[in-house]
Amino acid sequence: MKPTYESPIITKLNAGMMNKFGSRTEYTPVKSIDNVAVADLMDEYGSPLFVISEKTIRQTYQKALKAFKMRYPKVQFAWSYKTNYLDAVCQVFHQEGSWAEVVSGFEYQKALRNGVPGNLIIFNGPDKSAEDLKMAVENRSLIHIDHFDELYMLIEIMEEMENTKARVAIRVNMDTGVYPQWDRFGFNYDNGQAWNAIVKIIAQEKLQLEGLHCHIGTYMLTANAYAVAARKMCELALSYANTTGERVKYLDMGGGFCSSNTLKGSYLQGADIIPTFDDYAKAITSTILQFGFRPDELPLLILETGRALIDEAGYLLGTVLATKRLADGRRATVLDTGVNIMFTSFWYNHRISPAQDFSQHAEETALFGPLCMNIDSLRESVILPIMKKGDRIVVHEVGAYNMTQWMQFITLRPNIVMIDTKGDVHLIRKQETVNTIVDCEVVPEHLAKHNL
Amino acid sequence: MKIRKNIAISENGFIFNPMTGDSFSVNETGAFILQKLKDDESEETILQNLMDEYDLDTYTAERDLNDFLSMLKGHQLTTNE
Numbered sequence: 001m002k003p004t005y006e007s008p009i010i011t012k013l014n015a016g017m018m019n020k021f022g023s024r025t026e027y028t029p030v031k032s033i034d035n036v037a038v039a040d041l042m043d044e045y046g047s048p049l050f051v052i053s054e055k056t057i058r059q060t061y062q063k064a065l066k067a068f069k070m071r072y073p074k075v076q077f078a079w080s081y082k083t084n085y086l087d088a089v090c091q092v093f094h095q096e097g098s099w100a101e102v103v104s105g106f107e108y109q110k111a112l113r114n115g116v117p118g119n120l121i122i123f124n125g126p127d128k129s130a131e132d133l134k135m136a137v138e139n140r141s142l143i144h145i146d147h148f149d150e151l152y153m154l155i156e157i158m159e160e161m162e163n164t165k166a167r168v169a170i171r172v173n174m175d176t177g178v179y180p181q182w183d184r185f186g187f188n189y190d191n192g193q194a195w196n197a198i199v200k201i202i203a204q205e206k207l208q209l210e211g212l213h214c215h216i217g218t219y220m221l222t223a224n225a226y227a228v229a230a231r232k233m234c235e236l237a238l239s240y241a242n243t244t245g246e247r248v249k250y251l252d253m254g255g256g257f258c259s260s261n262t263l264k265g266s267y268l269q270g271a272d273i274i275p276t277f278d279d280y281a282k283a284i285t286s287t288i289l290q291f292g293f294r295p296d297e298l299p300l301l302i303l304e305t306g307r308a309l310i311d312e313a314g315y316l317l318g319t320v321l322a323t324k325r326l327a328d329g330r331r332a333t334v335l336d337t338g339v340n341i342m343f344t345s346f347w348y349n350h351r352i353s354p355a356q357d358f359s360q361h362a363e364e365t366a367l368f369g370p371l372c373m374n375i376d377s378l379r380e381s382v383i384l385p386i387m388k389k390g391d392r393i394v395v396h397e398v399g400a401y402n403m404t405q406w407m408q409f410i411t412l413r414p415n416i417v418m419i420d421t422k423g424d425v426h427l428i429r430k431q432e433t434v435n436t437i438v439d440c441e442v443v444p445e446h447l448a449k450h451n452l
Numbered sequence: 453m454k455i456r457k458n459i460a461i462s463e464n465g466f467i468f469n470p471m472t473g474d475s476f477s478v479n480e481t482g483a484f485i486l487q488k489l490k491d492d493e494s495e496e497t498i499l500q501n502l503m504d505e506y507d508l509d510t511y512t513a514e515r516d517l518n519d520f521l522s523m524l525k526g527h528q529l530t531t532n533e
Contacts, residue, residue, distance in 0.1 A: 008519075009479050
């Protein structure tokens with residue numbers, strides 16, 4: 001039998017020198033996801049291909065829910081649509097008991113289509129049209145007001161609507177001791193703006209302040225920031241109760257929990273530095289519990305966690321298109337998974353595993369996507385086993401944002417499949433065709449022909 | 453293309469260049485090619501040897517051999533004598 005072939009490599013040995021990009025991480029190929037062979041998936045659905053594990057979604061959700069429920073009596077998750085608004089994904093979360101948290105009229109419509117009752121939709125975001133607001137009022141949705149212009153628009157709308165009240169909350173931003181401070185969404189707590197907004201709402205007969213909302217940041221590496229935020233939210237709730245004699249029904253702490261992806265520029269791997277669900281839960285719930293609410297008056301705690309609930313459940317399968325040498329002698333590997341469908345590679349060093357057997361040899365390589373654009377660079381340098389054209393790879397933790405923030409740029413977007421809890425594979429979004437794109441285009445009559 | 457005469461090559465793929473003090477490692481295929489170069493085989497012969505040894509098609513063998521030779525050159529392990 002002939003020996004197994006591997007492309008020849010020569011690696012310079014640098015004794016004692018640290019590689020600032022870290023050492024090799026991949027020691028075993030990833031040949032299957034939830035016991036479904038990667039090769040079979042790609043043979044049937046093509047490459048690239050997004051794969052979502054329903055089992056992982058449900059397990060992660062249960063883990064997060066347990067972390068909060070074992071510490072606090074009234075907890076409600078609301079699925080952050082913008083993180084991944086594929087209907088199949090949303091339905092898994094709704095089956096688990098999540099409400100919907102949307103940030104646009106488009107996402108609102110999606111939530112309604114998914115059968116979410118209007119009163120279980122939280123409407124966040126700075127962009128709500130008059131039509132959106134009317135629809136939300138009629139459906140008894142929770143409108144989280146972002147700025148004074150929106151508040152005044154809602155007041156105007158309510159003047160025309162009879163026999164109904166709008167259920168509202170205000171979005172609060174604040175200094176939680178982390179940098180950068182997010183202050184572009186909502187009303188500022190520290191300078192009194194949030195209280196001014198509450199006072200304005202109190203004066204409106206047709207607005208009912210039901211809750212308070214904050215979203216202190218994203219990929220929060222310290223759980224303590226949530227403790228600071230929770231305390232300030234409790235202070236506001238107390239001021240409201242003292243002023244009106246009424247209580248807010250809920251405190252919505254937003255999202256921002258980390259997934260275990262590694263941020264670019266991070267010295268340590270993400271999994272080694274991120275807080276756990278328990279860390280976040282402890283920070284938030286202990287602050288609220290110790291604030292001094294009477295047990296029967298504890299507000300409902302709402303969480304809009306997105307990234308941390310879905311990232312791990314998403315995989316991207318791809319193929320090596322070519323390998324080449326850069327001017328400095330480094331290997332470059334061109335993959336069919338570019339930044340167009342892997343938007344998060346702009347800020348994460350995604351873990352990438354070969355999907356077939358390999359030898360013990362590894363080589364430093366740059367990873368590029370397929371786009372004819374200089375920005376399409378996935379990794380500046382990573383030490384991977386030797387790969388050749390046609391080899392397959394698995395990109396880990398791409399469940400959050402990639403399937404919503406992806407770009408239709410240069411090429412079309414691929415199939416997405418979901419592996420259910422029994423191991424059956426379902427196509428949940430069809431790959432785009434040329435018609436998907438051109439059907440939206442209109443060519444003026446005088447440009448319809450040419451004489452080339 | 454030939455390997456510099458003073459380059460030390462061990463059987464398990466360890467390379468030492470006494471001129472620069474650099475050391476390198478190669479994988480099995482790399483060691484196979486280096487041994488042929490050390491034996492003064494021509495590039496054409498090495499190409500044929502590669503295809504016979506690993507049952508390769510011409511394109512893969514030629515592409516990988518050229519790539520490997522360019523790396524040897526880049527590491528100053530070769531001479532044009």
